[in-house]
Amino acid sequence: MDAHLAKEPRLSARAIGKTFGGTVALKDVDLDIMRGEMLALVGANGAGKSTLVKIICGAQRTDEGEIRVDGRPVTFATVGDALAAGIAVAHQQVAIIPTLTAAENIMLGQEPRRFGLIRDRRLVAEARALAQRFGVDIPLERECGDLGIGENKILDILKALKSDPSLLILDEPTASLTLNESRKLFGFLRDLKAKGLAILFISHHINEIFENCDRVVVLKDGIKVHDGAVRETNPDAVIRQMVGRTIEDEDWTSHATPGAIAVHLADVTVGALQVPDLTVHRGEIVGVAGVLGAGQTDLIEAMAGGRPGLGRGVVALNGLDHLPRSVEEATARGIYLIADNRLKKALFPGLSVEENLMTGSLDQTSRLGFMRQGKALAAARDVIGRLSVKCSGPAQEVLQLSGGNQQKVAFGRWLVRMAHDPAAMPPLLLLDNPTEGVDVGSKAELYALIRGFAEQGASVIITSAEFGEMLKLCDRIYCIADDKLGTGLGRSDFSEERLLLEVN
Ligand SMILES: Nc1ncnc2c1ncn2[C@@H]1O[C@H](COP(=O)(O)OP(=O)(O)OP(=O)(O)O)[C@@H](O)[C@H]1O
Ligand SMILES: [Mg+2]
Numbered sequence: 001m002d003a004h005l006a007k008e009p010r011l012s013a014r015a016i017g018k019t020f021g022g023t024v025a026l027k028d029v030d031l032d033i034m035r036g037e038m039l040a041l042v043g044a045n046g047a048g049k050s051t052l053v054k055i056i057c058g059a060q061r062t063d064e065g066e067i068r069v070d071g072r073p074v075t076f077a078t079v080g081d082a083l084a085a086g087i088a089v090a091h092q093q094v095a096i097i098p099t100l101t102a103a104e105n106i107m108l109g110q111e112p113r114r115f116g117l118i119r120d121r122r123l124v125a126e127a128r129a130l131a132q133r134f135g136v137d138i139p140l141e142r143e144c145g146d147l148g149i150g151e152n153k154i155l156d157i158l159k160a161l162k163s164d165p166s167l168l169i170l171d172e173p174t175a176s177l178t179l180n181e182s183r184k185l186f187g188f189l190r191d192l193k194a195k196g197l198a199i200l201f202i203s204h205h206i207n208e209i210f211e212n213c214d215r216v217v218v219l220k221d222g223i224k225v226h227d228g229a230v231r232e233t234n235p236d237a238v239i240r241q242m243v244g245r246t247i248e249d250e251d252w253t254s255h256a257t258p259g260a261i262a263v264h265l266a267d268v269t270v271g272a273l274q275v276p277d278l279t280v281h282r283g284e285i286v287g288v289a290g291v292l293g294a295g296q297t298d299l300i301e302a303m304a305g306g307r308p309g310l311g312r313g314v315v316a317l318n319g320l321d322h323l324p325r326s327v328e329e330a331t332a333r334g335i336y337l338i339a340d341n342r343l344k345k346a347l348f349p350g351l352s353v354e355e356n357l358m359t360g361s362l363d364q365t366s367r368l369g370f371m372r373q374g375k376a377l378a379a380a381r382d383v384i385g386r387l388s389v390k391c392s393g394p395a396q397e398v399l400q401l402s403g404g405n406q407q408k409v410a411f412g413r414w415l416v417r418m419a420h421d422p423a424a425m426p427p428l429l430l431l432d433n434p435t436e437g438v439d440v441g442s443k444a445e446l447y448a449l450i451r452g453f454a455e456q457g458a459s460v461i462i463t464s465a466e467f468g469e470m471l472k473l474c475d476r477i478y479c480i481a482d483d484k485l486g487t488g489l490g491r492s493d494f495s496e497e498r499l500l501l502e503v504n
Contacts (some may be wrong), residue, residue: 008071009114010035010167011056011087011200011449018051018222020400023392025051026222029065033167038189038199040209040230040498043219044242044439045404049202050092052219053169056200057089058082088165091463092172092403092437094156098145103127105144106159130162135191149292150181154188161192168192169200172403174208175437176340178291178465186212204404205466206235218242243441250444252451252473253491258284260266261316262428262459268313270302270322271295275313275485278478281427285450285460287470289499290480291355296463297340298431299485303461304337305330318428318459334427336414338434346410347398354380354394356409357416379419383412387445403437411446426457433464447473467499479503 009032018026026048033039041049052062056067067074069085076082079089094103099283106127127140136158137332138151147155153173154464160168169187174182186208189199203209209216210230218241219466226241227232240246259282268275273295280286288296298328302311305324315322324330328339339346347356358381381394391401398409411434431450435443450473454460464470470477476488480503486502 002164009033009068010070012068013052013056013065015065016052016055016056016062016067016069018060018062021392026055026062026219029219029222029224030227031056031217031224033198033200035166035198035407036193036196037215038193038201038213040213040216041200041202041219042204042206042209042216042238044441045408045437046402047219047242048222049219050171050402053089053171053200053202056082057087057169059089067233070100080388083163083485085167086164086166087169088160088167089169089171090153090157090160090162090173092175094149094152095159096144096152096156099143102138102147102151102155103140104142105155106130106162126401126496130239134158134161134188136188148181150177150285151326153177153181154185157185157188165197165198167198171202172204172437173201174203174205176292176433176465178503179467179496180504181292182208204437206238206440209238220244220416239440243439245441247440250447252447254283254285254451254454254475256283256455258282258475259457262318262426263461264316265316266314268311268315270307270323271298272483273299273302273480273485274483275299277487278485279488280459280461282457282459283452283454284475285350285462285473287474287477287479288461288463288485289467289470289477290360290463290503292465294480294503295483296480297432300432300461300463301339303330303428304335306337317431318425331417331448334425335430336417336427337430338414338432340432340436346413347406349397349399351398352395353384353389353391353398353401353409356398357383357394357412359413376463379416380412382419383415386415386449387412388442404442405433405440407437408442408446409461415449426459427453429453429460431460431462431464434462435464435466435469443469467496471496471499 011033013031016026016029043049055062058079058081074085098207103124107123131140136154144152173185193199201213213230216230216237217224217237220242236246261279262282264278265275265278290296298307301307302323303317305327308325311323318333320333358376380496384394390405435446450460462470471494476490478488479486479499481503
C-alpha cells in the first residue's frame with residue numbers, strides 16, 4: 001500500500017444531508033473511516049444512524065454532500081456500485097434462509113446465473129475456502145435453521161465479506177446476541193481489523209463499544225455532536241451526548257410484597273424444553289435466561305397461546321388450567337405477549353403507527369364500532385407521547401420508523417390493549433426481548449413502565465438476550481441448561497457471571 005494511502009481515509013463523507021418529507025434525518029454530517037479502524041456510530045432511536053449507513057452503501061441517495069473513497073469522489077446509484085467500490089453491509093435483520101445450508105447461504109445471491117447450480121460442489125468448496133480464510137469454524141453442511149442465532153450472524157457477515165470489501169458496515173449486529181455470542185463476534189471482528197479492514201459498527205450497547213472500538217461518533221437528531229477516540233471519553237459522557245441527559249443506574253427492584261400465585265407450571269414440556277417447576281406471583285417480575293434458541297421463546301409463546309398443542313403438563317396460568325389453545329383465549333385471560341422479531345411477528349409493516357397500535361385492541365365483532373375505535377385512537381395517541389415514539393405523526397407507516405421506534409410501537413400495542421380491554425384478572429405480561437434495539441434513554445422508560453405494572457399487581461415473565469437487563473429488573477431468574485429449566489435464583493444470587501455459568 002502506498003504510504004499516502006494509509007493516511008487517507010478509506011471513506012470520507014462530507015456535509016451529508018437527508019430529509020424525508022418534513023423529517024430531517026441527517027444534517028451536514030461529516031464522517032471519516034480509516035483503514036484498520038473499528039469506528040462506532042451511536043445515537044438515540046431515530047438519530048439517523050441507519051440512514052447514514054444506507055447512503056454510504058448505495059441503498060439510498062443523499063440529498064446533499066459528497067462521498068469519497070480513497071480520496072476519489074463517488075456516486076453510488078445502487079448497492080452493487082458500493083460493493084464494487086469495496087463497501088459491504090450486514091444489515092440488522094440477518095438475511096439468512098433457515099432451510100438452506102450454511103454453505104448455500106454464504107454463496108447465495110452473488111452470481112444469480114449460478115443459482116441453479118447452488119448444490120454444486122464447486123460452490124461448497126468456495127464457501128469452505130472463504131470460511132477458512134476468515135477463520136470461521138461453523139459446520140457448513142448444516143441447515144442454518146439448526147444453527148444458533150450467533151452463528152447465523154457470523155454467516156451473514158461472512159456473506160458480506162465474500163465480495164472482499166475494504167469497508168464492512170454492521171448495523172446493530174449484537175442486538176439479539178447474548179454476551180458470549182457477542183464476545184465471539186468481536187474476536188472475529190478484531191481479526192478482520194488486524195487484516196486492515198475498516199469497520200463501521202452500530203450498537204446501543206455502550207459497554208461493548210468501549211471494550212472494542214477505537215473511535216466513537218455520536219449522532220443526535222441527525223447532527224454529529226461528537227467524534228473522538230474512545231479512550232478520551234467515557235460511557236456517561238457518550239450517553240449524555242446521545243440522549244441529552246445522564247441515565248442514573250436506577251433501582252428497578254420491587255418494593256411490593258408478592259401476591260397470590262399467578263403462574264404455576266409443574267412437569268410441563270414445551271417442545272424439547274422441560275419445565276419441572278416455574279412459579280410467578282402477582283407483582284413479581286421473573287426472568288428466563290438461556291443461550292439463544294434454548295427454548296425460552298417457545299416457552300413464552302406457548303404461554304401466550306401462540307404454540308397450541310406444543311406443551312403438556314400441569315398448568316395454572318392466570319386462571320387457566322391448561323396452556324392457552326389460541327392467542328384469543330390467552331388475551332381473554334389477560335395474558336399478553338410482546339414477541340421478539342417485531343417485523344415478522346408483532347407489526348404490520350404497511351400500516352400506520354396508529355393502526356398498528358390499535359390492531360389487537362379492536363376485536364373482530366366491533367371493528368367498525370365507532371366508540372371503541374375512538375377510544376383506541378385516543379389511547380394510541382397517548383402511547384406515542386408516553387413512549388416518545390419518534391414519528392412524523394400517527395399516520396406515518398410503521399415501516400418508515402427507525403428500528404428502535406418500531407420496537408416501541410410493538411411494546412405500545414399491548415399498552416393500548418390493556419388500557420381499553422381490561423381483562424378480569426391482573427394481566428400476565430410475557431416479554432420476549434422487549435427492548436431489542438431500543439436506546440438507553442427509552443430503555444429506562446420501558447423498565448419504569450414494566451415495574452409500574454408489577455407494582456399494580458401484574459405478573460411479568462421476561463426473557464432477554466441482554467442478561468444485564470434481567471439482572472436489573474427481575475425479582476427472580478430461572479436459567480435454562482441442557483433443555484431444562486433450573487430452580488429460580490433470588491436477587492442475592494444475581495450476577496452476570498453466575499447466569500453465564502448456569503446457562504452453559
Ligand atoms: N423511508 C423513510 N421515510 C420517512 N422517514 C424515514 C424513512 N427512513 C427513515 N426515516 C426517518 O429518519 C429518521 C432517522 O431514522 P434512522 O432509521 O436513520 O434512525 P436510527 O438512528 O437508525 O435509529 P434506531 O436506533 O432506532 O435504529 C427517523 O425519524 C425515521 O423515522
Ligand atoms: Mg437503525
